Amino acid sequence: MSTELPESAVPPPTGAGESSPAPTRRTFIATSTAVGGAVVAGGVIGGTSFIGPEEATAADGPPSSRVSLTVNGTRRTVTADNRTSLLDLLREHFGLTGSKKGCNAGACGACTVLVDGHRVNACLTLAVRLEGTEVTTIEGLATRGELHPLQQAFIDEDAFQCGYCTPGQILSGVGCIQEGHTDSPEEIREWMSGNICRCGCYVKIVRAVESTAGRK
Numbered sequence: 001m002s003t004e005l006p007e008s009a010v011p012p013p014t015g016a017g018e019s020s021p022a023p024t025r026r027t028f029i030a031t032s033t034a035v036g037g038a039v040v041a042g043g044v045i046g047g048t049s050f051i052g053p054e055e056a057t058a059a060d061g062p063p064s065s066r067v068s069l070t071v072n073g074t075r076r077t078v079t080a081d082n083r084t085s086l087l088d089l090l091r092e093h094f095g096l097t098g099s100k101k102g103c104n105a106g107a108c109g110a111c112t113v114l115v116d117g118h119r120v121n122a123c124l125t126l127a128v129r130l131e132g133t134e135v136t137t138i139e140g141l142a143t144r145g146e147l148h149p150l151q152q153a154f155i156d157e158d159a160f161q162c163g164y165c166t167p168g169q170i171l172s173g174v175g176c177i178q179e180g181h182t183d184s185p186e187e188i189r190e191w192m193s194g195n196i197c198r199c200g201c202y203v204k205i206v207r208a209v210e211s212t213a214g215r216k
């Protein structure tokens with residue numbers, strides 16, 4: 001069987017005369033922290049224009065339910081398969097890919113979002129049970145173009161490497177601060193222990209949460 005890619009799947013060649021400056025690690029970090037990856041913003045703006053904020057159909061076929069919820073300040077009504085997780089609803093139906101899928105089993109925290117101000121693992125939360133709730137994802141943290149203080153602190157502290165866990169870490173950190181579990185680095189570690197960082201950036205993550213909590 002041929003494994004050749006169809007012509008349309010082959011990326012166009014780069015022009016010999018073209019050159020683009022390679023992003024520095026710091027510019028990558030700044031972009032990644034702002035919206036959980038620049039791809040996120042592109043996905044939201046360019047990938048979901050066909051999904052109106054008022055109504056969208058998430059999945060065909062029973063069993064399904066209609067649910068209305070507010071995501072990052074925008075009211076959305078959707079008919080979703082009853083088995084759809086909040087994470088899949090956000091990523092696959094609303095184009096909000098900042099929330100990451102790691103284990104998809106509640107063990108890594110990469111999918112952490114806020115529901116009515118409380119941190120949840122979106123991969124374990126059924127979307128159809130969220131009627132009337134307010135969901136905040138990494139895309140909704142910045143206000144009027146200004147980063148949330150914890151997003152800024154992650155940049156200032158250089159609190160990540162690959163960035164995959166970062167959106168979940170930041171949402172969890174926001175929850176941790178709101179809950180008041182920030183009296184010591186040990187307490188922050190305990191209450192952030194559900195968020196795994198394979199790059200091992202824990203010291204800097206704790207420092208970012210601690211410095212942000214201190215500015216409250």
Ligand code: FES
Binds near residue numbers: 101105110111123
């Ligand atoms: S993807 Fe949800 S906890 Fe790992």
Ligand code: FES
Binds near residue numbers: 162163
């Ligand atoms: S920065 Fe790579 S997993 Fe946390």
